[in-house]
Amino acid sequence: MKIYVYTHDQYSHVSGAKYFIKKLKMKNDVTVFVDSKFRNVLNDIDNINIVEYSSNIERKLRKVTKDYSKYSGAIGTVRDISSIDKMIDEACTMCEFFIRASFEYCDELEKYIFDNGKPDLIIRDCCSLYARIIAEKQNIKVMGYTTSPTVTEGQILENKRKYLELIFNFMLKNYSDKDVETLYSGIKNGFEMICKKYDIKSIPIAYLVDPGEEINFSYGLDIRKNRLYEIT
Known part of the structure; x- marks a missing residue:
């Protein structure tokens, strides 16, 4: 089977993916796309093709990031935002940034497919949305694959307050359950509208920790507890 693996440009994401890439290459023709900074992480794996993401993509991404610079400093920081509406606005703005940035990868990666042939299967990091678009x-x-922990839509529905705080770093302790329901519905509806705008399939609310594909796995789990065994 011909498989393309699209990694994310962080060391932990690439180094963690090595285990399943080693398993895949035993019976498959595997090409791994990786940021040039982390190519060396995969150099000890024999019989795989390594393709570096183009520097042109990084140049395009800088332009997109500049448009959203006032939001980028908020990622990973718990904030006490003053209203539910502002939380919805921030979540949806970052979602649109993620989608716009993902499209900057598509032209060059699709050219690679045109030049080298379509794979039978794409395996993508949850942060590599462009691979889903392609x-x-x-x-x-x-x-799709993700690091641990993985947050699914089912988990969010069971405890919206806990997981919306975890996903978006919002501080919700002073908000009522009704407010939290409004927040959840606003983000979910907002995401669906944004995906329709860009003509892509809807992405999960927890898109950075939930790939949202038909089959997903976490490389933080034993391979026997994932669905990956089906293709190794």
């Missing part, structure tokens, strides 16, 4: 456009089967 798979959807090219009608290629896709699987």
